[in-house]
Amino acid sequence: MTEFILPPGVTMPKPIEERETPDDVESGESRATMLPDPTGWKLLCVVPDISEKFDGTSLLKATTAMRAEEHATSILFVLKMGADAYKDENKFPTGAWCKVGDFVLVRNYTGTRFKIYGKEFRVINDDQVEAVVLDPRGITRVAI
Numbered sequence: 825m826t827e828f829i830l831p832p833g834v835t836m837p838k839p840i841e842e843r844e845t846p847d848d849v850e851s852g853e854s855r856a857t858m859l860p861d862p863t864g865w866k867l868l869c870v871v872p873d874i875s876e877k878f879d880g881t882s883l884l885k886a887t888t889a890m891r892a893e894e895h896a897t898s899i900l901f902v903l904k905m906g907a908d909a910y911k912d913e914n915k916f917p918t919g920a921w922c923k924v925g926d927f928v929l930v931r932n933y934t935g936t937r938f939k940i941y942g943k944e945f946r947v948i949n950d951d952q953v954e955a956v957v958l959d960p961r962g963i964t965r966v967a968i
Contacts, residue, residue, distance in 0.1 A: 862906040869900035871944040899960045909950040929955040
């Protein structure tokens with residue numbers, strides 16, 4: 825490992841250990857604090873759960889197919905907004921394009937992707953929302 829020259833009083837944190845599941849002692853509230861707070865004009869969104877079965881059948885999808893669909897999804901659910909989201913009156917003269925609790929349509933692969941205990945989240949810019957979706961159940965991505 826390369827030694828870094830750090831400013832006085834600053835130490836490197838201990839290595840981060842990845843975990844697949846939360847500790848049994850962690851409550852739902854403490855798990856909720858793991859969600860990052862978006863800064864500036866960013867929105868924190870979660871990728872809705874992907875159906876395990878093909879529409880209208882009892883056939884199960886392969887795990888790789890489900891992960892590919894999750895990765896390329898264009899529907900997100902808004903969880904949090906940064907302090908400056910939709911505050912630019914020149915850019916958003918009619919106000920916010922969405923609110924916390926909305927399903928939104930975005931371009932495929934939009935945002936900074938990360939997972940917390942296997943659940944995929946995205947941080948997107950406020951201007952990347954293309955539409956608010958009242959019922960996302962019938963919307964699918966068009967594959968090339």
